[in-house]
Amino acid sequence: MASRPEQDIVPAAEPGLKAGDAHYTAYVGPPEQYDFMGATQFRLLCSLGLRRGHRVLDIGCGSLRAGRLLIPYLDPGRYHGIEPNAHLIDAAFDHELGHDIRRIKAPRFAHVDDFSIPFDGRFDMIVAQSIYSHTGTALLARSLTAIAGALAPGGQALVTIIEGGRDHPGDHWVYPGCVTVRPATLRRLAADAGLGCERLAWFHPRQTWYRLTGPEGRRLSWRDRRHLSGAVLGDPTLSLSHRPLARALARLRPWAARRLPDGLKRALKRR
Numbered sequence: 399m400a401s402r403p404e405q406d407i408v409p410a411a412e413p414g415l416k417a418g419d420a421h422y423t424a425y426v427g428p429p430e431q432y433d434f435m436g437a438t439q440f441r442l443l444c445s446l447g448l449r450r451g452h453r454v455l456d457i458g459c460g461s462l463r464a465g466r467l468l469i470p471y472l473d474p475g476r477y478h479g480i481e482p483n484a485h486l487i488d489a490a491f492d493h494e495l496g497h498d499i500r501r502i503k504a505p506r507f508a509h510v511d512d513f514s515i516p517f518d519g520r521f522d523m524i525v526a527q528s529i530y531s532h533t534g535t536a537l538l539a540r541s542l543t544a545i546a547g548a549l550a551p552g553g554q555a556l557v558t559i560i561e562g563g564r565d566h567p568g569d570h571w572v573y574p575g576c577v578t579v580r581p582a583t584l585r586r587l588a589a590d591a592g593l594g595c596e597r598l599a600w601f602h603p604r605q606t607w608y609r610l611t612g613p614e615g616r617r618l619s620w621r622d623r624r625h626l627s628g629a630v631l632g633d634p635t636l637s638l639s640h641r642p643l644a645r646a647l648a649r650l651r652p653w654a655a656r657r658l659p660d661g662l663k664r665a666l667k668r669r
């Protein structure tokens with residue numbers, strides 16, 4: 399897995415940075431959404447019942463977009479992050495969290511890149527945000543098997559994929575480019591690993607959230623689902639979050655671009 403030298407990570411956000419650039423706010427995604435992408439993960443976990451005593455694992459925790467909210471919230475020793483690029487975590491403590499919190503909250507980190515979960519004990523919540531948008535299906539399958547072995551009874555894993563009509567075969571890591579996964583493939587691989595798998599309507603600007611549960615886990619009811627939208631009011635850049643129909647149409651756009659004849663596309667554009 400590619401890692402970047404530590405000196406590449408410069409301290410202050412610069413105008414013109416784009417996703418994938420060598421800055422801790424950009425390497426993990428669009429820098430202008432560094433705050434939002436952390437907050438939306440934190441809100442999703444809290445909406446699904448996260449409490450301070452839960453054990454949490456953040457697979458590919460990067461520069462702690464979610465971790466900088468989870469670490470202060472959780473009791474000491476409860477936050478666990480896996481991240482091969484250790485310098486991203488260091489940058490988050492240097493520029494976002496400060497170093498005292500490492501002593502106070504004792505977050506734990508592992509720097510493996512083989513999708514194993516090298517921590518003892520089981521987890522109430524596992525999050526893997528924008529990880530399987532970069533893995534071939536063999537790597538995805540390996541990670542789901544590890545998740546199945548690490549979930550506590552009743553635990554939940556929240557993962558994102560870019561849904562598409564094609565899978566990306568193989569076991570390599572694609573970055574900063576992205577790969578798609580067919581929803582049916584995710585469901586099949588989750589079932590092979592012994593995990594229940596359900597799609598969530600929680601807003602994500604580019605990907606789709608899924609919830610995975612072990613054999614003792616229960617699916618969400620439609621009553622539960624009413625409380626899970628992830629919508630953000632008043633922010634024009636996130637306006638699709640509270641317009642489910644427009645969101646569904648936006649999701650169809652790449653499919654339509656591939657399948658519809660040019661004449662029909664032009665006619666639809668004129669409308």
Ligand SMILES: C[S@@+](CC[C@H](N)C(=O)[O-])C[C@H]1O[C@@H](n2cnc3c(N)ncnc32)[C@H](O)[C@@H]1O
Pocket residue numbers: 399425426427435457458459460461462463464480481482483486510511512513526527528529571
């Ligand atoms: C798109 S970023 C997402 C980071 C984080 N989940 C977030 O939402 O901010 C993908 C992260 O996966 C990390 N990564 C790369 N190879 C990995 C591996 N083999 N296992 C786990 N994480 C990996 C990258 O270093 C990067 O921090």
